[in-house]
Amino acid sequence: MTVFKKIGIIKISYFKRVIVTQELTKELLKEKFPTREAITTEIINLKAILNLPKSTEAFMSDIHGEYAAFDHVLRNASGNIKLKIKALFNGRLNAKSQQELAFLVYYPTQRLQIIKAGFQHSEDLQQWYLDTFAQLLELLKYCATKYTRSKLRKALAPEFVYITEELLYGDFDTLDKQNYYAQITADIIKLGSADKFIISLCHTIQRLVVDHLHVVGDIYDRGPHPDKIMDRLMNYHSVDLQWGNHDILWLGAVSGSPLCVASLLRICARYNNLSIVEDAYGINLRHLSLLADKYYHDNPGFAPKLNPQEARPSASELSQINKIHQAIAIIQFKLEGHLIERRPEFKMQSRQLLDKLDPQQTHILLKGKTYPIINGCFQTVDPKNPYQLLPDEQEVITQLTQAFVHSEKLRKHMDFFMQKGSMYLVYNGNLLVHGCIPVDEKGDFEGLTLNHHLYAGKELFDFLEDNLRRCYANSRQSTDLATDLLWYLWSGPVSPLFGKQEMTTFERYFIADPQTHYEKPNSYYQLRHQEPFIVKVLREFGADADCGHLINGHTPVKKGHSPIMANGKMIVIDGGFSTAYHKTTGIGGYTLLYNSHGLQLVTHQPFTTREQAIEQLSDIVSTKRVVEQELARKTVSETDIGKKLKQQIQQLEELLAE
Numbered sequence: 001m002t003v004f005k006k007i008g009i010i011k012i013s014y015f016k017r018v019i020v021t022q023e024l025t026k027e028l029l030k031e032k033f034p035t036r037e038a039i040t041t042e043i044i045n046l047k048a049i050l051n052l053p054k055s056t057e058a059f060m061s062d063i064h065g066e067y068a069a070f071d072h073v074l075r076n077a078s079g080n081i082k083l084k085i086k087a088l089f090n091g092r093l094n095a096k097s098q099q100e101l102a103f104l105v106y107y108p109t110q111r112l113q114i115i116k117a118g119f120q121h122s123e124d125l126q127q128w129y130l131d132t133f134a135q136l137l138e139l140l141k142y143c144a145t146k147y148t149r150s151k152l153r154k155a156l157a158p159e160f161v162y163i164t165e166e167l168l169y170g171d172f173d174t175l176d177k178q179n180y181y182a183q184i185t186a187d188i189i190k191l192g193s194a195d196k197f198i199i200s201l202c203h204t205i206q207r208l209v210v211d212h213l214h215v216v217g218d219i220y221d222r223g224p225h226p227d228k229i230m231d232r233l234m235n236y237h238s239v240d241l242q243w244g245n246h247d248i249l250w251l252g253a254v255s256g257s258p259l260c261v262a263s264l265l266r267i268c269a270r271y272n273n274l275s276i277v278e279d280a281y282g283i284n285l286r287h288l289s290l291l292a293d294k295y296y297h298d299n300p301g302f303a304p305k306l307n308p309q310e311a312r313p314s315a316s317e318l319s320q321i322n323k324i325h326q327a328i329a330i331i332q333f334k335l336e337g338h339l340i341e342r343r344p345e346f347k348m349q350s351r352q353l354l355d356k357l358d359p360q361q362t363h364i365l366l367k368g369k370t371y372p373i374i375n376g377c378f379q380t381v382d383p384k385n386p387y388q389l390l391p392d393e394q395e396v397i398t399q400l401t402q403a404f405v406h407s408e409k410l411r412k413h414m415d416f417f418m419q420k421g422s423m424y425l426v427y428n429g430n431l432l433v434h435g436c437i438p439v440d441e442k443g444d445f446e447g448l449t450l451n452h453h454l455y456a457g458k459e460l461f462d463f464l465e466d467n468l469r470r471c472y473a474n475s476r477q478s479t480d481l482a483t484d485l486l487w488y489l490w491s492g493p494v495s496p497l498f499g500k501q502e503m504t505t506f507e508r509y510f511i512a513d514p515q516t517h518y519e520k521p522n523s524y525y526q527l528r529h530q531e532p533f534i535v536k537v538l539r540e541f542g543a544d545a546d547c548g549h550l551i552n553g554h555t556p557v558k559k560g561h562s563p564i565m566a567n568g569k570m571i572v573i574d575g576g577f578s579t580a581y582h583k584t585t586g587i588g589g590y591t592l593l594y595n596s597h598g599l600q601l602v603t604h605q606p607f608t609t610r611e612q613a614i615e616q617l618s619d620i621v622s623t624k625r626v627v628e629q630e631l632a633r634k635t636v637s638e639t640d641i642g643k644k645l646k647q648q649i650q651q652l653e654e655l656l657a658e
């Protein structure tokens with residue numbers, strides 16, 4: 001009885017709040033538009049916006065800590081700047097000049113230095129400035145046609161707003177006016193502001209060509225600077241993120257999961273990236289290092305993967321990383337044993353492997369077959385009680401987990417990840433998911449059964465997201481279901497972010513036979529080639545089954561394979577940022593643009609270094625329409641923002657009718 005009463009009270013106050021909010025909105029609207037004229041003007045404005053071409057969305061994924069390559073793609077607006085330059089200047093500028101202009105827009109400061117050094121006479125430089133002002137202003141005007149003047153104004157550097165607007169919207173027909181504009185440009189040069197003006201125009205162009213960015217997961221792990229990527233995204237004008245399996249490890253670490261901490265530290269050691277943890281996030285690894293020194297010695301199976309473009313660590317550093325790598329891997333395998341034990345419903349018993357070692361720890365019995373162990377390092381594993389952590393292992397992982405929970409900078413980044421992130425997103429009719437939608441061979445949604453309830457399809461995603469949010473809000477617990485589910489998201493057999501039956505990390509370290517390394521992908525990866533299957537998935541998530549697309553990251557597109565599947569409804573856009581994968585993909589990777597003309601797939605060259613890109617002007621390989629046939633140009637009216645604007649128009653019309 002009391003329960004019902006309580007619910008009743010909650011309901012009443014909830015509805016009251018809704019009504020109050022509506023009234024307030026109306027009141028606010030009246031305050032903002034006090035006269036019939038003001039309301040009418042606003043309606044006209046909003047209707048005009050509805051008819052503007054849809055602005056451009058860019059999609060990228062699997063950045064994996066590669067900040068310089070990511071920054072390059074942001075600067076080239078995922079290929080869009082080149083497209084604009086081509087559309088505007090074809091026939092007037094040849095390919096080389098177009099490329100030079102594009103790189104000036106991407107890297108104005110650096111390119112200005114190189115260009116200016118090439119001029120011997122100041123008149124030539126002055127002429128270059130005049131030509132460049134004209135080209136950049138023309139390009140800016142072209143990029144701004146999709147926006148209102150007020151939006152453009154906000155995107156301009158404050159000190160150049162007046163001048164830029166004069167030059168953009170001026171009437172060049174009369175001689176007087178021409179002289180006036182010539183005077184402005186001459187003054188910019190004379191007063192020494194030419195470089196600043198060019199840089200400001202370039203930044204505004206970069207800002208305008210992509211209106212909204214989607215990052216479809218895996219910002220973290222493998223590469224050196226995920227922290228810088230997060231900082232850059234936090235300053236980006238408009239972005240959403242879908243969580244990738246690697247990102248979950250970092251979210252899990254901050255949420256107090258020791259297993260997520262161990263897994264991410266193992267990957268950092270494996271890729272020689274421990275400095276992210278120590279230097280970027282201020283987490284001290286001294287205790288782990290001492291533990292590693294105490295129990296381990298150099299082991300060829302744990303040598304870190306080195307990036308040939310980075311300075312090689314010294315022999316003693318390499319040895320220290322090697323030992324840390326072993327120490328944390330063993331802690332991970334022990335913790336996994338405990339988690340799998342307490343969560344039989346995860347059905348991951350086949351991942352308990354330490355107890356399958358023989359007493360000498362030289363062989364292992366896997367699925368009925370015995371394999372010799374290579375590179376074994378089981379010094380701390382008691383054959384009688386293999387998952388038991390030694391007291392110093394326990395102490396180290398507890399202390400490290402606390403350090404992750406309390407790292408201020410990491411929390412700031414993860415807060416942003418929570419605020420802008422989600423398991424999936426439906427945006428302008430498209431469905432964005434990092435990994436997969438788990439299904440069986442017949443295409444029926446596969447799920448996770450907990451407390452006699454089967455979570456599958458969209459419900460599985462919502463359930464996992466709900467748990468993640470609760471777990472993130474309470475980092476004190478480390479073995480509750482919500483925390484364990486975070487690790488499940490990393491490597492569970494029905495995890496939408498992992499998409500494989502099992503993660504064979506143990507076998508990859510300790511068994512030579514490559515057959516044991518195989519990770520069977522979910523049937524989704526076969527089925528996603530078929531249009532009816534994609535339509536079914538889009539429907540399940542409430543996306544647009546007729547015109548929408550399913551967009552995934554996670555799986556690098558191998559040489560000779562197409563990232564466009566299911567008759568153009570399914571697109572994989574692994575950005576290929578990770579240098580380790582360039583051999584498999586043969587290109588840098590793919591990103592995607594969605595503008596008023598539809599979806600365009602952008603193929604990128606492998607990115608080497610920023611210096612090389614600037615020097616050699618090396619960039620995008622090609623851009624190609626996903627759907628080849630010409631469609632009517634999409635306007636703002638057909639987008640999610642358009643829907644909101646129409647609601648506002650309706651409210652204003654109601655106000656007018658009162």
Ligand SMILES: O=P(O)(O)OC[C@H]1O[C@](O)(COP(=O)(O)O)[C@@H](O)[C@@H]1O
Nearest residue numbers: 245246270500503504505508519554
């Ligand atoms: O290349 P590594 O470091 O061995 O990592 C391989 C592991 O990474 C995974 O591919 C997961 O990472 P991705 O999300 O980048 O694919 C696992 O399936 C696999 O076990």
Ligand SMILES: [Mn+2]
Nearest residue numbers: 218244245554
């Ligand atoms: Mn992934």
